[in-house]
């Protein structure tokens with residue numbers, strides 16, 4: 276069985292997807308981290324983010340890989356470089372949604388993501404998993420929450436990591452990223468027709484996980 280979890284920025288997808296994967300002993304795949312790794316490389320290698328071809332070539336000429344360490348934590352590599360801790364900044368978030376709007380970039384990511392899911396039993400989260408990457412996934416979830424709640428959750432995450440920011444700036448950043456993700460031409464963020472909508476506003480993480488596990492049980 277494959278489980279697709281999509282939704283806007285900060286809806287709690289990765290936290291919840293990781294826990295669901297642990298419970299079911301499935302492989303968790305965070306597709307956002309792949310777009311983030313490319314964005315990190317664009318910034319670090321000083322590639323013009325507006326130059327679609329150059330960004331696509333950068334991806335073509337390098338390797339993004341996901342590996343698990345001994346603690347079962349997922350690490351993301353750009354070639355041999357572990358970039359896991361460097362891709363969670365607001366700057367990378369913004370660049371990620373720009374590079375993710377390019378068709379040749381998405382085509383390459385789609386191939387990589389399908390390869391990762393080929394053996395089955397994966398929980399994959401992103402924006403277009405239920406609609407494009409794994410349209411045959413047995414369980415599809417669309418997770419959302421109010422923009423205020425999503426910004427507050429992101430604020431706590433960033434503060435814990437020592438990044439300075441404020442709620443209003445985060446709300447604006449999330450709104451801008453959602454808009455870009457929903458309005459792009461290729462594989463925009465939208466709920467698949469057969470996905471179950473879960474609004475996590477006011478819900479705890481264990482409640483959301485429980486809800487998804489119930490849905491999996493019904494489908495399994």
Ligand code: C5P
Nearest residue numbers: 306307308310371372375401402403456
């Ligand atoms: O999920 P996360 O916030 O880490 O994703 C970063 C960005 O990558 C998103 O804003 C979106 O533009 C892009 N993305 C995407 N398709 C996916 C996963 C992420 O376009 N499947």
